[in-house]
Amino acid sequence: MRQYRRIKEKHPDKILFFRMGDFYEMFYEDAVEASRILGIALTSRQEGVPMAGVPHHSATTYIRRLLEAGYTVAICEQLE
Secondary structure, three states, X not given: OHHHXXXXXXXXXXXXXXXXXXXXXXXXXXHHHHXXXXXXXOEEOHHHOEEEEEEHHHHHHHHHHHHHOOOOEXXXXXXX
């Protein structure tokens, strides 16, 4: 989560798609907003952190929907 927070600090006005294995995951406010806009499940991660995710192979569709809704998206591929 430290890595996610560092990247999010650099892009606070964007919804951050953070690659974790076969999914792009969003956390905190991004997860809440994306789940509402995209109609995807909102769950929680460790310590109750809100989380939503989409399969990497369908991410383009979800990103397009966010862009059409007026959001800006940042994409972070898996770094470790």
